[in-house]
Amino acid sequence: MRAGREKGTTMRRRDFLTMAAVGGVGAGLGLPGLLRRAAAATPIKIGMPAALSGSYAQYGIQAKRAAELFTKDITAKGGVLGRPVEFIYEDTAGDPATAVRKAQKLVEKDGVKFLTGIALSSEALAVSAKCPEWKVIFMSTINGAGALTAKAWNRYFFRVNTSGPMGARAISLYLAEGPMKRFFALGSDYAWGRDSVASFTSQITAAKKEIVGTDYPPVGTKDFASYIAKIRQSKADGVYLALPGQDATIYLKQAHQFGLNREVKPIMEILELENMKAVGDAMVGAIGSSRYPFTVDTPRNRDFVKRFHDLHGLYPDMFDGETYEGLEWLAQVIQKAGTDDVEKVIDAWEDSSYDGLEGPFLMRKCDHQAVQLGFAVEAVKDPKYPHPVPKILATYPGEKVTPKCRTEDF
Amino acid sequence: MSPARALAAAALAALAIAPWVAARYQLSLLTDLLIYGLFALSLDLIMGYTGMVSFGHAAYFGLGAYASALVLIHFAQPVPVALLAGALLAGAVALPVGWFSTRATGIYFAMLTLAFAQLLYTVAYKWRDLTGGSDGIAGVPKTVLFWGGPSLAAPHAFYFLVAACVVGSLAICRAVVRSPFGRALEAIRENERRFTSLGRDPRPFKLVVFVIAAVFAGLAGALFAPFRGFASPEVMFWVFSGQGLMMVIMGGLGTLVGPILGAMVFILIQEVLSSYTEHWMIFTGAVFVLMVIFLPGGLVGTVRRLRARA
Amino acid sequence: MANLVEQLLNALTLAGLLFLVSAGLSLVFGILRVVNFAHGVFYMLGAYLGFTAVALSGAFWPALVGVPLVVGTLGALLESSTLRFIYRRPPIYQLLLTFGLALILEEGIRIVYGPTAKGIDPPAVLEGAIRLGSLQYPRYRLFVVALGLVVAAAVWLFLRRTRAGLVIRAVAQNSEMADCLGADVARVRTLVFGAACALAGLGGVAAAPMTTAYLGMGIGVIVDAFVVVVIGGLGSIGGSLAGSLIVGAAQTWGAFYLPETAMVIMYAVMGAILIFRPWGLFGEPE
16 A cells, blocks of 8 residues: 555556656647647546544545545546546644644645545644635545534535534434433543533433433543443443544453443444454444444445445445545536536535435535434344444434534534 | 854755745745744753753643634734743743652653643643643634734745744753853753752752743744644643654754754654655654664764764 | 452453553663663554464464564564664663654554454453452453463562572663673673563553554553553562552542543652652662
8 A cells, every 4th residue: 555646547647747748748749639638637636634544544544445446436437527536645643733734735735625534523623724724625524523514614614424413313313212211421531522422411311311420531541441330330221432443442342341231232423344343243232323334225335335345355434435425426516516616616515415325415505514314223243244244223314313504403 | 154153044044035935835844844843942952951851841832832822812912922921831830840840850850741741731631611622722813913013824924933933042042051051051961969069959950941941842832823723632742742852862962953953854754754655654763763873963963973073 | 349349350450461561661671771662562562463373373372472472582683683782872862762663663563464453352261251249350351460460470580589580680780790790781681671572562462352452552551651660660570560550540440430530640640659759669769
C-alpha cells in the first residue's frame, strides 16, 4: 500500500505527466485535437486528510479502501465530466493540528476543492471551521459529532453519514418496543461518548425505561473490571456502550471472561465489523445501531459487497460503505452541476437525492445532513463468513431517525 | 562580519522577503514551523541551560493556546492582547508547578512536570463548558493588530506577526542566557553541588527559568490558536511534550537557534515523508536513531564542531 | 464483602501486568542508566508474537515460554547495535534513540499484522470464571496475579542469590569499578537489556487474552510503567512491585469509587508521592 498520490485512472503519475508532455508537444506541433483532450483530462482532485496511522488508523484506512474501489469504478465509467478523479491522501495520525495542516496543504498546494475521509470529531470540527475561509467542501462520511450539523455548521460542510445522535435514535426506537427495562450507560470520556450517552438517556427515559447507572471510562482504558463490577451490581438488563473501536473490543472481551455478556446484554452505539473480527464469537448476541450494515439485502449493495471483496479480500465495514456512498453521490452532484465549481456544487447538492447502497438518501438543505435509513442490528454467527456479521433486526425510515434541522434533538 | 553574524543577517533577510517569494502554502507552512520553533526554543531554555528535562512543556503551550482562543472568541480583542493573556496564564501556572517540581532533580523532575502537565490536560479535557472538552474550541479568528488597526486575516500579515514574535523571543532568550543569571544557570548545570557549596541556593534560579520558559511556550501556543483556528487538548498531551524534546535534541541542546531549526526539520521530515508513505514512522524512527548516533550535538552543534575542526 | 474481594483481585490483576512491564524498565534504568522508551513496544511485540505462536502451535503455553525468548533476543541485538555506542551521553539522548527504535518497531508490527486487533483465547484450563463464594471471577485473571508474583520472586532471587545477580548489582553500583574487577560490563548490559525485553514480551503474551493485541498498546502502557517505576524508585525491583500495587489499586479503585478522576488519578498519586519523596519510595537521593 502506498499513500500519497494515486491516479484516478489506471495511469500512474509518471504516465500522466508523459501524456501531458506529449500533449504539450502535440499542441506545439499544431495538433489542436490532442490539446483539447489534454485540457479535458485535468483531474478532479479530492483530498483525504485521513488518520492512516495511530490509534484511529482503522477509520482512515476504511475511507482509503472505499476511495480505491471508487477510483476503479469511476474510471471504468470514464470519470466525472469526462475528467479523471484523483485522490490525494495525507496522514493526519488522528491529531487535529496535523489534520488542519494537511488539509491546508491539500487546499493551498494541491488545489483540491473537496475534502473527505477525516476520522475524528476534533479533527472534523477544526477543519470544518476553516472551510469557509478556504472555500472548499468538506464531506463527512465518518464524523458523528452532532454539533457539526448544529451549532458548528457552515455552508461548506456536508454530512453523508449517519450521525451519532441518529445512531442513538435508531437503537432507542428499537429498545422502546423491546422487553428490556433497566439500562446502564457506559460512554468513553470524550465528546462522542458523553453526547451519545446523553442522547440515549433522554430517549430511553422518554420511552418510560430506566437508566440505572452511568460511567465514563477514559479513552484507552485497558482494564474494565471495575466498570464490569458496577454494571453487574446495577442489575441492568442491557448496557449501552459508546466506546471507540479498540476500547469496545477490550470491554467485550473482558465482559465475556467475567460471564457478564450473558447477564447484561451489550448494546453498542455502533456495531462495527472491526470489533466482531477482534472479539470473535464472544460478541455474538450483542446488538446495536449500524450506520451501514454490509448485510443489507439490496441489489446495489450485493453488487458493491462482491466488488469490494474482490478488490480488498474482506467485507466492507461501516465507513467503507458510507465513504463509498459519499464519493458516488459527490460525483453525481458534480456531474449534475456540470462543473466542479464549489458554490455551484453546493447549490446542486442541496435538496438532491441519491440512490444509496442500502436505500434512498436526501441531502437536507437546512443543515446538509443526509436523511437516510436507520438500522438496529445484532451480531450473529453465519457459516458463510469467517467472523460474526450484523443481522438486521429493524429498519427505520429517515424521517424517524434524523434530528430536527440544525439541532441534535428529535 | 563574522560568519555567524552573516548567517543571522541572511536568515533575517530571508524571513523578511519570504512572503514575496514563497508560494501560498509554503508561507503557511513556514508560519507553522516558526510557531513550533518558538515552542522548542522555550524548552531549550530549561533543558539546555539548566540540564533539567521537562516532560510537561506542552501544558504551557496548551494554556497559551486556550487563553488566546477564549480571548479572541469571547472578547474579540486584538491578537496581541490574546498573546499577552496566553503568555501570562502559562507563566502564572508554571510558578506553583515549578515550585514543587524543582524540589526533585533528574528523571524525577521530568516525571513531576509530566504529572502536573497531565493534570492540566485533564482539566482542559474535562471542563467542557469552557474548553469544549475533547473537541476543543474551533473557529478562533485572527482579529486585528490593535484596536481599530489592520486585520491580521491575510496570510502574510499573520506571518509577520509570528516572525516578529519568534525573532524577538530569540533575542530576549539570548540576553537571558548571557546575563549573570544565565551564567549562574550554567554553573548549576555543570556542577550543582559546587554551586550549593558556595552557599547559593539553586532552586530560585531553576524556578525563574522554568517560568520564563513557560511564558515563551505560552506565547507560542497563543500564536498557534488563531493561526490554526482552534485549540484542543492534544496540544497539551504528553506526546507533544515528548516531540518538543526531540526537536531540541535534533537542533542542538543549549544553542537556542538550534531548537528552532530542529523543530522545523522535525515537522518537515514528517510532513514530507507522510505525503509519500503511510509507513513514514519507520523512516522518522530511523532518522532519529541515526542522528543520535552520528550527530551528537544536533544540527547546530555538529556544524559548530565541524567548523572548529576546519 | 464479595465486592471488596473483587476490587482487591481487580487491583492485583492490573498490578501483575504492570509489574511484568515495569520490572524490566526499572532494571534497565538501574543497570544501564537508560530510560527505555521502546520498552512498551516490546510488550506489544510480545502480544502480537503471542498471537502468531498460538495460531501456529494451537496452544497457549508454548507461546508464553517461547515468545519472551524471541523478544529478548531481539532486544539484545538492538542494544548491541545501537545503544551500546551512546552510554556516555546524557540520558536524554538514549531516550531519543529508544524513541526512534519504538517508532520503527511499532510501524513494523503494523506492516506485518495490519490494523485489526488480534484476539487470543486463554488456554482451556483457564477459560471461564471460578466461583469464590458469591463471587464469579475469571480464572485467567487469577493466573495473571500468580504469574506476577512468581516472576517477582524469581527476579529477586536471581539478583540476590546468584553469582550472575551479584555481578549485575556490581555493575549497577559502579560500572567502572566492576569493569576493573573483571566483569564484562558490555556483556552484562546486553544481557540485562535482553532480559528486560523478555519480561516485557512475557507481559505482552500474558496481557493479550485480556486486552487483545492491538496497535498503540505499547505507547499506552509505557507511561503507566514510567509512573510505576518512578513511584517505586528507579532501579529497585521491590520498588517496582510496590509501585505496581499502588498504581493498580489507584486505577481500579479510582474507577470504581471516584469515576470522574479515572483519567488523572495515577498522576495525582505519583505527584503526591514525589512531592514528599522526590526520589520515589525505594529509590535513593541522587
